[in-house]
Amino acid sequence: MRLNKLATAVASLVAAVALSAPLATAQSSTGYLSSNPEVARQLSSAITDAVPDRNSGGSNSAAGTTRKTTSVLGQGNRQYLLQLPSNYNAGATYPVLFAFGGAEHTAERTKNYMRFSETAGNEAIIVYPEGRGAVWEGPSYAQTSRGEDVDFVRSILSDLRSQYNVDNSRIYAAGLSNGGGMALSLACQAPEVFSAVASVAGAYYNPVISGCSAGNVNTLIVHGTSDSHMKYAGGYGTGGAYYSVEDTWRDVADRNDCNLYSVAVSNSGRSDIRSFNGCDRGGKSVLQRVNGAGHTWFTENPNATRTVWNFLRGN
Template sequence: MAAGAVIAAPGQAVAQEAPAPEAAVEPAPAPAPEAPAPAPGPEAPAPGPEAPAPAPAAPEPPAPEAPPAPVAPPVAPGADGEIDLNGRSYVIHVPADYTPERAWPVLVGYSAYRDSTENFRSYSRLRESTAGREAIIVYPRSVGGSWEGSPTAESRPGEDIAFTRAMIDDVAGKYSVDRARVYATGMSTGGGMAMVAACHLPDVFAAVAPVSGAYYTPVNMNCPGAPVSVLMVHGTGDTLMEYDGGNRHGADYLAVPDLFESYAQRNGCGPGRETRPEWDGAERVVAGGCARETEQIRVLGSNHLWWYENPDTTEEIWAFLARQHN
């Protein structure tokens, strides 16, 4: 604190001593006047609403995808070829006029015991017949030269049935197929397999037409009972698979009339049977009142054959099969 200053009690004035005479006291410089505060200028206008951001450009629509190119079938129209399936295979014939714009029937041909697929294809003449122009024909290869239902079979029970179903599905996946018009034929043990197909696959096959069939007892066992159109062609003088039944390879086989009557019952036929001679030495037997057609062609006195005349086996079976459908 400066000398001579007196601190006043609160609420008292402050007295100061007079300055000494010999000392002049310079007056304290007046404080410089404060610069006046600048007058407030006009307020800046309040910001208006922000201009909207430009909308993002709409993405260009994606170019339409080109439709997938049609997959060419593995065997061209008018050609034969072989297709592998599940460790087995089948030979296929595609009609020359095949087009995917319409659905085509399928005819399955089963070869005889110890017969090659190619040999059956040759002598059955299915390719060269009306069937070869109007249907896709498939020839499944057997296991060990035989088919299930026969005592000579090397396939397990149900194996040939499963392969047949898979084969039809495979053909339908590659070609335009009429699933209501799938048929089977076969010679001898292959004819027996056609009847196995009729027995166990009535949902697949609309009709079957076995020739000189080997009808061992299992070919007609445990069938679900749905009707299937049947034409059986057999010689009454067959010495290999006798018309009236017998035993071969240590196993019984059915008489043709007994198997025929079994299908007449399955197909809801009435009691009447009409026999019509239609060829020199052969006759047709027709069951009447059936839900599905049930017929025989009996070649009188003839042996274990695939006939080319009286009757023309190939044309007769196709004329029957082609009019059937599920």
């Protein structure tokens, strides 16, 4: 890691804007499911209450959504939800968007709150993978080791390429919390595959941005300054030590060969948006700091679904 070397590069640019607004949290801040049944029951209930199911008809009832199985070498069969574009044309070429939910969020639940069909439904093949135990690699409580979930994604992509006309120059990933960490893990371990990734309230445990392969990936990080679950300043959680949001952003920019002493700053609503300049390898490195906000898949100011897709589709 080059974080210590880079830590002072843009420190003078950090501004504190004291704004706040109530948001429904996407994950409980009390921790993840453990071996204690009562803790598990309470946590599961907290998560259920925190993220309303906006598709009460059930995810599998949605037109164009199917559950698929892929065989992953050394892992056996794993599953995912697939949504084809509503106007799917077998003669057209489509980008692929992988969407990863937070810990303890099933693929169906993730689909119901991310709702990418509303923004990307006419443009992209959307995939909601199912994590082992509804958790992604990176934290210590994950059921998969480093690289296994990356291999799972590669297997899904191989299946899609054999069945559909995939635009290999537009493979995207997005995620919430543990799933946001997974999106950055893909940029770290498979930069040759992904054109752009986006993380919302991401969990940046040490393995997520350690030992990365060379290559640039356009990256958007969206994070609330009052996130009490994955703290903006970093810390130690149920999954181990995790990096601060700004150190993670700087590390991404360093891998993208950006000028770490030149940052463009703008504002949108309650968000401060910072983007490193001079990214010679072409990889954008953008941080959207949502002032006063907590741990959530934002529904407004900003709307995470629109914000993420607008970034991804432009890269």
